[in-house]
Amino acid sequence: MINPVVVQHMRSKLEGKHFLKLADFTKAELMDLIRYTIQLKNMQKMGEPHPLLKGKTLAMIFEKSSTRTRVSFETGMYQLGGQALFLNKNDLQIGNGETIADTAKVLSRYVDGIMIRTYEHAIVEELAVNASIPIINGLTDDFHPCQVLADLVTIYEKKESFDDLKLAFVGDGNNMAQSLLMGCAIMGIDCTIASPDNSQVKQEIFSQVLEKAAVSGAKVEQTNDPVEAVANADIIYTDVWASMGWNGDLEERKKGFMKYQVNDALVTGAKDDYVFLHCLPAHREEEVASSIIDGDHSVVFDQAENRLHAQKAILASLL
Known part of the structure; x- marks a missing residue:
């Protein structure tokens, strides 16, 4: 009971x-x-x-x-x-x-x-x-926020602690990225977001994240370099490049994001026991290679269950 x-x-x-x-x-x-x-x-x-x-x-x-x-x-x-x-x-x-x-x-x-x-x-x-x-x-x-609570549960189950962890988010600085940054900042998880210049998280929200990070001791940062973001990461996270309701030239957007695809080459910089997260739905061979989301490091369906x-x-x- x-x-x-x-x-x-x-x-x-x-x-x-x-x-x-x-x-x-x-x-x-x-x-x-x-x-x-x-x-x-x-x-x-x-x-x-x-x-x-x-x-x-x-x-x-x-x-x-x-x-x-x-x-x-x-x-x-x-x-x-x-x-x-x-x-x-x-x-x-x-x-x-x-x-x-x-x-x-x-x-x-x-x-x-x-x-x-x-x-x-x-x-x-x-x-x-x-x-x-x-x-x-x-x-x-x-x-x-509901998604990120489930993400934190998944990380806690897989890593058994939030201490000394680094999460790398690669892709669009959207609502997922903004809530994920905040969740990491509050819980004390180091977090690096890699996004193109015109797709980074809102400055107002990033400033709030920095305030939370100052309390928890987490290191949070934004970069344009996905390789830098993924270096020594315990968790790699991505999301679709064009969120629901986005209007624009999708093919042009894909071209601008191709270097932010989570693939076999990119993840070589992460720790050997990294876990891969995606809030789903996923577009295979766009933001993530099938070999990654369907591979041994992926816990996306445990994450979805949570x-x-x-x-x-x-x-x-x-x-």
């Missing part, structure tokens, strides 16, 4: 709080969520029921489509004894002129929490200001 002391500890700290971006959490809070994730994962593997959210309902608003986010949240609520309502933009009155504030206030009367996957991060923040229930950021153009368990830890803690 689940340890009631751990459950109470998590709820006393996080119940009623929003999950909008990792910068809102301390290292201790994230470590609690990581351990809680692993505990819930072990319970699920052993077939131990844990209906911690019996009678609770989660509204899931999707303005961007997703496989992993929808299935992990919906399945997670079911395993926790609650239920989830899938709402795309056509199911809501937001697209017909109703304000975000009014939507937040109405849904707060019907459900126990809202997960939203949308474009502008300001939408998530406005929901949180006006809702009387927890809001969970399932992805915005700036942040992807989305379910990390989502459950967030839900059970906040709701």
Whole structure:
């Protein structure tokens, strides 16, 4: 059975709080969520029921489509004894002129929490200001905190500690890169992002990352050189070169990113026991060679599975 002391500890700290971006959490809070994730994962593997959210309902608003986010949240609520309502933009009155504030206030009367996957991060923040229930950021153009919690769980499982680790992210300085930098900075993991000049993380967010790194002692930096980034890395991470909603000349973008492909030549600079991560979906032979993502160092499907368990830890803690 689940340890009631751990459950109470998590709820006393996080119940009623929003999950909008990792910068809102301390290292201790994230470590609690990581351990809680692993505990819930072990319970699920052993077939131990844990209906911690019996009678609770989660509204899931999707303005961007997703496989992993929808299935992990919906399945997670079911395993926790609650239920989830899938709402795309056509199911809501937001697209017909109703304000975000009014939507937040109405849904707060019907459900126990809202997960939203949308474009502008300001939408998530406005929901949180006006809702009387927890809001969970399932992805915005700036942040992807649920994914990075699952990533941290995966790293902790594979490396058994966050001490003396270096993570290299190679590719577009997108929402994934920005949340990953923040997660590493908070947890004390050295992190180097290798991106083209016009695709680096936002300066405002990088400044916030540096503030967190100053507390944890992590070394975080940006470079244009993927070889430099990957040197002595314990973890190599990449993502698609053109995120959902990106408009432009895709072929031209591919040409500009080709030197940022994670392939057999690039990973020779990493440590012998490095692990490869990708938040998926992946475009093989673009941002990553098939030999890498399908190779012995890849843990991308363990990582994808951990989305379910990390989502459950967030839900059970906040709701």
